[in-house]
Amino acid sequence: MNDITFFQRFESDIVAGRKTITLRDVSESHFIPGQQLRVGRYEDDVYFCTIEVVSVTPVALEKLTDEHARQENMTLPELKEVIGEIYPGLTELYAIVFRLLTKSDKRVL
């Protein structure tokens, strides 16, 4: 059973450590710093890594910065486009900062 999913197209960035945040809606704002989460692919729920939650912080869409985009391994316009596709019309988000603990069965930290 996985605790959080990501679209498959983000898997390689996550396991390479290039993507270290995710922006989610209120339904996924309940994670707690220090919590370890099994991560699966949204499309098939196949587990691919475990992450540790570093922080969960509310952020308005209009307050997103180049730093958020860098942590997503995107440009700010790309990030806003992705968010608009996933969460149309949503303006209140939660930035979940995480670090990679293991990928599949291999410990990385």
Ligand SMILES: CC(=O)Nc1ccn([C@H]2C[C@H](O)[C@@H](CO)O2)c(=O)n1
């Ligand atoms: C079900 C669901 O919402 N899944 C999501 C939501 C977001 N992401 C990624 C896409 C972007 O990189 C950030 C910002 O939303 O988080 C995702 O992979 N899967």
